[in-house]
Amino acid sequence: MSLLRKALVHLALSRSDEALVQASGGAPRIVRGMTLDPRFQFLEAQARARAIPWENQTPQSLRAQSAAGNEIFGGGRVGGVRTERIYIPGRSHSVPGRLYLPTVRNNSSAMLVYFHFGGGVIGSLESCNRLCGLIAKESGAPVLSVEYRLAPEHKFPAGVEDCTQAYLWAVENASRYGAPVNRAAVGGDSMGGNFAAVIAQEQRGKRAPVLQLLIYPGLDLVSDTPSMHDFADAFPLTAETVDFFMKHYLPGDADPSDPRISPGRMQDLRGLAPALVYTAGFDMLLDQGAAYAQRLQEAGVKATYHCFESLPHGFVAFPAAARAAEEAIRRIARETAQALRVQS
Numbered sequence: 001m002s003l004l005r006k007a008l009v010h011l012a013l014s015r016s017d018e019a020l021v022q023a024s025g026g027a028p029r030i031v032r033g034m035t036l037d038p039r040f041q042f043l044e045a046q047a048r049a050r051a052i053p054w055e056n057q058t059p060q061s062l063r064a065q066s067a068a069g070n071e072i073f074g075g076g077r078v079g080g081v082r083t084e085r086i087y088i089p090g091r092s093h094s095v096p097g098r099l100y101l102p103t104v105r106n107n108s109s110a111m112l113v114y115f116h117f118g119g120g121v122i123g124s125l126e127s128c129n130r131l132c133g134l135i136a137k138e139s140g141a142p143v144l145s146v147e148y149r150l151a152p153e154h155k156f157p158a159g160v161e162d163c164t165q166a167y168l169w170a171v172e173n174a175s176r177y178g179a180p181v182n183r184a185a186v187g188g189d190s191m192g193g194n195f196a197a198v199i200a201q202e203q204r205g206k207r208a209p210v211l212q213l214l215i216y217p218g219l220d221l222v223s224d225t226p227s228m229h230d231f232a233d234a235f236p237l238t239a240e241t242v243d244f245f246m247k248h249y250l251p252g253d254a255d256p257s258d259p260r261i262s263p264g265r266m267q268d269l270r271g272l273a274p275a276l277v278y279t280a281g282f283d284m285l286l287d288q289g290a291a292y293a294q295r296l297q298e299a300g301v302k303a304t305y306h307c308f309e310s311l312p313h314g315f316v317a318f319p320a321a322a323r324a325a326e327e328a329i330r331r332i333a334r335e336t337a338q339a340l341r342v343q344s
Contacts, residue, residue: 006072013039013321031230034281034309039322044235044312054240059152059248063122066317070126075319075326078133080104086144088169095162096147098125100132101177106140109340110210111179113144113163113170115192117314119218119245120151120159127317128189131329139337142177144170148195152248156261163188163195164202171207185211185273185340189316190237190285191245193217197263197292200273209273211339215332216280216313217289219264221246221256225287234282237313242284264292269299276339278332281309304335 013020020038021028024045029036036044052061080103087094114132116123125145136143148162167186175181186196186209193214200212232239250256259266277293279286286307293305308315308328319326 009072010320013042029282031282036282036312037310037322037324039324040235040282040310040312040315040318043321047235054244057244059121059150062244063124063150066118066122066127067124070124070129070317073318073321074126075130078130078137081133081136083133088146088166090165095149095166097166098132098145098147099177100136100143100145102136102140102142104137104140105178106341107178107180109139109141109179109337111142111144111170111174111177111184112139112211112213112336112340113146113167113184113186114213115146115148115163115186115188115195117188117190117192117317118150119242120156120191120249121245122150123191128192130319131189131316131333134329134333135336138333139340141179141337141340142174151250155251156249156254159191160195160198160260163192164199167199167203167209168207182207183210185209185213187211187213187215187336188217189215190314191218193289194219194263198260200275201259201263201266204271204273211336212273212275213332213336213339214275214277214289214292215316216278216283216285217292218285219292220262220288221250222262223264223285223288225291227287228284231282231284231286231313234284235312237284239284264288269296269301272296272299272301274302274339275304276332276335277303277305278328279305279307280311280313280315281307282311283313285313306331 017038020042024041029041081100084099086097086099116128132143132145146166149158170184186199188196196212279289293303296303315325
């Protein structure tokens with residue numbers, strides 16, 4: 001990534017809201033009474049102008065685009081937190097991860113195991129780097145970010161199995177890092193939120209997490225709610241992107257309505273871990289995240305919900321793009337830290 005290109009992008013985004021809207025069609029982007037942040041409206045307009053035909057896309061090309069985006073928009077390093085490379089042992093293979101260890105510890109805060117976005121096909125530890133660092137610093141607890149296997153090289157259920165392996169390891173080893181023994185939380189954004197929800201359901205009544213953090217989670221792979229249509233062309237998650245991910249993520253014999261693939265389809269949500277559910281306003285997945293939070297509450301689960309109306313899907317990976325994105329992840333970090341303390 002050219003430093004000059006990065007500087008030019010940030011220079012373009014430093015313009016006034018009015019100038020950015022003018023450069024993006026001349027009128028604010030308003031859907032359902034929500035107004036998209038002008039910086040993301042500008043990025044959306046640029047993405048449309050430079051769109052690559054989907055027949056030319058490959059998982060490798062999308063991963064390269066995602067990595068380039070991380071370099072430009074990922075934000076700065078969080079002070080007071082050091083990182084450590086780690087490999088979680090398993091029967092067939094070790095799962096790589098990154099531990100975030102805060103300088104100032106709070107031994108009453110549970111360890112969080114976090115899973116990044118990407119439709120099970122793209123994404124990396126870098127896409128959630130700043131959020132994980134902020135949660136570790138705010139909570140005084142270790143955070144484990146998991147580098148699970150990606151499709152199509154490793155289709156479902158490889159990714160969720162890696163995440164489960166990492167979670168169970170964290171439960172057993174949390175006390176080594178100053179966190180309460182035999183306790184851990186799960187969290188993730190987009191497909192990572194899917195994995196977190198699946199683990200919370202599968203470990204219910206067994207080694208249940210103390211918290212599930214779900215950020216614009218992909219909970220229903222056969223969803224046809226209004227937001228799937230209202231935001232089908234929204235940056236960065238479009239209908240074409242979703243189709244591409246599912247084509248590569250699911251094996252041919254998979255049933256996308258299976259709760260292990262679509263945890264939002266689980267009928268009985270009673271007894272699940274307390275949840276923090278966050279959605280983005282300009283996001284195809286908006287309705288399913290909101291509905292899941294409501295269903296959790298109706299099932300007697302302690303669940304809180306908030307929608308960041310001016311932000312698009314994937315904002316965790318864009319803290320340097322707009323002040324609203326940075327403020328959102330800081331709020332999520334504060335509220336997660338509070339929940340980790342309360343639940344521990």
